[in-house]
Amino acid sequence: MKFLWTTIHVKNMEESLAFYQNVVGLKLMNRFNAGPGMEISFLGEGETKLELICSEKFHNFNPGNGVSMGFKVESLDAALNMVKEKGYEVITGPLQPNPHVKYFIFLDPNGYKVQFAEQS
Structure with a gap:
C-alpha cells in the first residue's frame, strides 16, 4: 500500500x-x-x-483538533520569522522534544494545524 x-x-x-x-x-x-x-x-x-x-x-465544517500537517523546513528560525511576518499566530512552540527535531505549530486560514519542523 x-x-x-x-x-x-x-x-x-x-x-x-x-x-x-x-x-x-x-x-x-x-x-x-x-x-x-x-x-x-x-x-x-x-x-x-x-x-x-x-x-x-x-461551508459548515470543523477542521478537528486531532488533525495536523507537518512540513520539513531547512531553518526553523527563518520559517518562524516568515510565518509571523505574514501575520499567522504560532499556537505551539517552538519546542524541541529531542536533540534532532524542533518545531512550531500555527493555523492555516481554515483552522487546520500546520507544523513546521527542522530535523538534524
Missing part, C-alpha cells in the same frame, strides 16, 4: 491556495471543477500531496 494524499475541505480556494503555495511552499499540480459549486486542487510533488476541496455544500 502506498499513501497518496491528504484531503482537507476549505472555505475559500484562492485564500487556501495562496497559503499552501506562498507560506508552505507547495507547488500547484492540478486544479479543476468537480461539478456544480465544487472545485478541487492538488498541491505538492513526490510523496507529499495535499488535496483541497472547496464546495458550496461544505
Whole structure:
C-alpha cells in the first residue's frame, strides 16, 4: 500500500491556495471543477500531496483538533520569522522534544494545524 494524499475541505480556494503555495511552499499540480459549486486542487510533488476541496455544500465544517500537517523546513528560525511576518499566530512552540527535531505549530486560514519542523 502506498499513501497518496491528504484531503482537507476549505472555505475559500484562492485564500487556501495562496497559503499552501506562498507560506508552505507547495507547488500547484492540478486544479479543476468537480461539478456544480465544487472545485478541487492538488498541491505538492513526490510523496507529499495535499488535496483541497472547496464546495458550496461544505461551508459548515470543523477542521478537528486531532488533525495536523507537518512540513520539513531547512531553518526553523527563518520559517518562524516568515510565518509571523505574514501575520499567522504560532499556537505551539517552538519546542524541541529531542536533540534532532524542533518545531512550531500555527493555523492555516481554515483552522487546520500546520507544523513546521527542522530535523538534524
